[in-house]
Amino acid sequence: MKTVQLVKQKHKNNQWTYVGENQKLKEPLVLVFGNRYMLEEDSVYEEIRKLFPDGHIIFGSACAEISLNTVNEESITITAIEFEKSNFLIKTSNVLNSDLDSFKTGNELIQQFPEEGLKYVFVVSEGSFINGSQLTKGMNTSTQNNLLITGGLCGDDARFEKTLASYNENPKEGEIVAIGFYGETLEVSFSIHGGWTPFGPERIVTKSKDNTLYELDGQPALDLYKTYLGDKARDLPGAALLYPLNVTSTEEKQSIVRSILNINEEDNAVILAGDIPVNSKVQLMMTNVDNIANASEQAARQALEFRKNKPEIAFLVSCIGRKLVLDQRVEEEIEEVIEVLGNNTVTCGFYSYGEIAPFHGEVACQLHNQTMTITLMSE
Structure with a gap:
């Protein structure tokens, strides 16, 4: 597995900066999380397409983005991943096209994936119109509750005006993107913790x-x-x-x-x-900064507990409510996770309007709020 991360800050010359090394990737999965206003720019898809001409580009608006050991705000953060032994398939649905029926949307979205060899699904969902409880119930029903699904609802800071998502096109409203992962050697583990x-x-x-x-x-x-x-x-x-x-x-x-x-x-x-x-x-x-940071550390330890191999990448989805409590100390919960996982694990993710994951020890996913959700993956 190879990865590349880039960040573009709104107030810093609008230039892309590499986080870590810059390496050439072949047909990467390109996760683009960012400030909603910046994702609304007409040129955003074409700009990222030039950076990754053969990439599979997924957008999601966020309340903030997570990269390595930092939390980025008023920015766009890209994490591009090249898989060497695994494959992925991307499917989309739009809740606005199904009369806002969140259960039906979730059910039909997961049914698009061929079942054979499907190990895990990561979901980037719009966060304005969706009923997250019904979305997760619909997704579970289509898999008889036996497929690991994690992810989150896109965000729009504390504005709650609109959220955006897309696959290989400019971000738009109502869109839900699911990435299905296939591979014999693929190992995926997860955990969630709140601290409230x-x-x-x-x-x-x-x-x-x-x-x-x-x-x-x-x-x-x-x-x-x-x-x-x-x-x-x-x-x-x-x-x-x-x-x-x-x-x-x-x-x-x-x-x-x-x-x-x-x-x-x-x-x-x-x-x-x-x-x-x-x-x-x-x-x-209620909660405080220390409880939130401790909960993130617990989630990281639990996600590592029964793994055979060291994780190569960690998908982190944390809640806007946690970010508001942490305020200037928001990076502390990310630092706690990295201290547990080690610097060899690439971290990426976003602050959301809701986290999608099962309870620890279960398989059927749920909508959570105010949690840190950690999904670890290795090939």
Whole structure:
């Protein structure tokens, strides 16, 4: 496996800078994560096509990008990978073309891949229109819950205006890109960790539909949430990323963290990144910088635990909410991961609106919020 990484900063002459060595790659997988405004430039695809004439170029807008031991903002980061023993296949779907049916979109996307030899799928999904819970359920159903799928929902910093993704064309709205990996010697492992702690009273969801929460204990959800936030309620919906919900549903064995992505003043409701079933138990959560960094270290150690070979590349997907808590110390959680994995493992990835991965020890993927998701790969 050979890799090349480049970064272009918006405020630094708009020039590409190589991170590490520059080497010639043959038909590489080219992962391009970047600032949404920069990805909207008409010339972005052609510019990267000139750098990698025979590359398979995948775009995803991000809240920030991860390369080696840094977190890049207001930039575009490229990680190009040449596989020597493995193959990959890329399929796309657009949620806007399926009447916003996220389950159907996920199901049909994974069904496009030939099953024989398929080891793993990495998903770069648009993050504005999709219901991530339904997307992951659809993907699992098409594989009888026995295929490892990880990835994330694209981001747009804390703006939540729109997200973009594409394969071999200029980035666009509604697009979901999946990369299927094939190879006998391919070894893939993963782990996730959050580092958030529940606090305050546990309440019951008494009214909800899909990912919209209307009532807790019979009271309007938004009013209740504003009461908890106090003065910080003025900064909604952004402030909600600092206080996500711990959701324990009757359908799942493990509780799951849900970020509040938006609010609906008219209906006195909050809109979450994924489904919140009626009768679920809900608690507020909080964290600090040390807990987040420690959780990322734990995720890295767990992902390494049962591997036979040293990982050559690590795909990291972390959450916008973690980035807001870490603030100026955002690189600390990446440094913790690298310290565990070692400098010979190339790290790449992005800060997202939602992370896709199974719970540790399971296979069926889920939508998570506020986690660090690590996928390790070697040939």
